[in-house]
Amino acid sequence: xxxxxxxxxxxxxxxxxxxxxxxxxxxxxxxxxxxxxxxxxxxxxxxxxxxxxxxxxxxxxxxxxxxxxxxxxxxxxxxxxxxxxxxxxxxxxxxxxxxxxxxxxxxxxxxxxxxxxxxxxxxxxxxxxxxxxxxxxxxxxxxxxxxxxxxxxxxxxxxxxxxxxxxxxxxxxxxxxxxxxxxxxxxxxxxxxxxxxxxxxxxxxxxxxxxxxxxxxxxxxxxxxxxxxxxxxxxxxxxxxxxxxxxxxxx
Ligand SMILES: Cc1cc2nc3c(=O)[nH]c(=O)nc-3n(C[C@H](O)[C@H](O)[C@H](O)COP(=O)(O)OP(=O)(O)OC[C@H]3O[C@@H](n4cnc5c(N)ncnc54)[C@H](O)[C@@H]3O)c2cc1C
Numbered sequence: 267x268x269x270x271x272x273x274x275x276x277x278x279x280x281x282x283x284x285x286x287x288x289x290x291x292x293x294x295x296x297x298x299x300x301x302x303x304x305x306x307x308x309x310x311x312x313x314x315x316x317x318x319x320x321x322x323x324x325x326x327x328x329x330x331x332x333x334x335x336x337x338x339x340x341x342x343x344x345x346x347x348x349x350x351x352x353x354x355x356x357x358x359x360x361x362x363x364x365x366x367x368x369x370x371x372x373x374x375x376x377x378x379x380x381x382x383x384x385x386x387x388x389x390x391x392x393x394x395x396x397x398x399x400x401x402x403x404x405x406x407x408x409x410x411x412x413x414x415x416x417x418x419x420x421x422x423x424x425x426x427x428x429x430x431x432x433x434x435x436x437x438x439x440x441x442x443x444x445x446x447x448x449x450x451x452x453x454x455x456x457x458x459x460x461x462x463x464x465x466x467x468x469x470x471x472x473x474x475x476x477x478x479x480x481x482x483x484x485x486x487x488x489x490x491x492x493x494x495x496x497x498x499x500x501x502x503x504x505x506x507x508x509x510x511x512x513x514x515x516x517x
Contacts, residue, residue, distance in 0.1 A: 267336075267347060268321070268417070270329045271357050279359070283324050283390035284366040284480075284514075288358030289332070290315035291345045300336060301344030308341055313356055316342045319386040319482070319514070320361070321418075323393035330357070333386040333417055365514040367391055369503065370478030374510070375403040377464070377472060377479045379455055379491060382410055384483020385417055387514065392422075396429055405433040405464050409455035409487070411440045413448060433467045455487060456494055474500045474510040482514040 271289070281287075293308030308314055322331035337343045349355065365387060370376060378388040385408055396404060410416045416436050426434040435458050437451040438444075451458065458464075465471045472479075479500060481488045492502050492511060501509035 268331060268333050269346070269349070270322070270331045271355065272329045273357060274354070276359070278327055278330065279361055280327075281320060281324050281361040282366040282368065283394045284319070284387040285361050285363035286317045286319045286365075286387075287330055287332075287361050288315050289318055289342070289346065290356035290358070291342060295345040296348045297344040298336065298347035300338070300347060301340070302338045304341070304344075305339075314342045314345065315356070315358070319363075319365075319383075319390070321386040321389040323390060325394055331389075333383050333389065335383045363514070365480070365482065365512060367395060369512050370480075370510075372402075374476055374478040375405075375468070375472065377405045377407065377477060379407040379459075379479065379481045379487075380409070381455060381483040381487045382415065383417065384481075384487075384514070384516065387482055388480070389418055389421075392425060392432070396425060396432060400431060403431050403433070403468065405435065405467070407455050407458045407464075408434070408436045409458075410436070410438055411443075413438055413444055413450070433464060435463060456490055459491070459494055471498075473498070478510050478512065480512045480514075483516055485515040485517060488513050488515055 290313040292313055293310055318332045320330050321333045334343060334346055336347050380388060388406060422434045426432045437453055437458050439454055441448040441452040479495060481491050495511055500511050502511045503509040
């Protein structure tokens with residue numbers, strides 16, 4: 267689901283695209299009927315809090331948008347899925363995180379790789395920076411199980427049509443389950459990299475010198491991608507050893 271949260275009686279702080287905020291609800295809040303019944307009831311009196319990447323532009327200062335998946339057995343997401351427009355929830359006053367574009371050297375093009383809701387921080391980056399950074403090329407490599415799990419698909423297609431600097435490459439892993447035959451790419455985000463389709467679009471092979479790669483979402487996808495990108499000389503960035511892969515693991 268996509269929700270927008272508005273602060274009540276205070277102002278949102280500035281933030282950089284890619285950062286996250288913390289949402290919370292009390293254990294007494296109802297769970298969505300789509301979710302599993304809670305095996306171990308949440309501890310009463312203690313707010314259930316989780317981090318969520320901001321999907322809205324940092325130029326939209328009066329609300330924060332989030333793109334959230336339902337973890338059926340989870341503690342907070344089933345409660346978030348029960349919310350109705352106008353309901354109240356806890357929004358942490360602090361916005362944090364280092365998964366931001368300022369980590370990447372300004373002269374590099376950007377490949378943003380996600381599965382599922384790992385797309386959220388990239389929506390903030392594109393909505394804020396795509397039109398403001400015409401010297402830079404962006405590519406979104408997005409994997410999901412089904413076509414209907416490709417969040418923001420329509421917006422991304424529209425962005426791709428209106429900007430020559432964006433390449434949007436969605437791929438689904440379960441095409442056999444599509445009610446309408448799927449004619450797009452089938453497989454995993456790793457297959458998108460292996461297919462070298464982006465080399466053709468960009469007319470060059472991305473290298474660690476000219477390209478920064480962001481990976482977000484499922485930690486297994488991130489580990490697999492880091493391994494695969496290593497074959498082309500890309501390494502994960504950390505303070506001690508600068509590299510050109512930047513990661514945000516959701517769990
Ligand atoms: C920096 C950061 C940013 C995040 N941003 C987002 C976001 O934008 N959207 C979002 O939906 N989640 C995001 N998450 C995950 C989020 O914080 C929660 O972990 C998630 O909503 C599950 O919480 P829960 O209480 O329902 O489940 P819990 O009871 O906490 O269960 C956690 C388990 O849920 C599964 N899980 C967690 N997140 C996901 C996910 N996104 N997709 C599939 N399975 C998952 C994993 O198996 C994990 O072990 C982010 C996490 C971090 C650390």
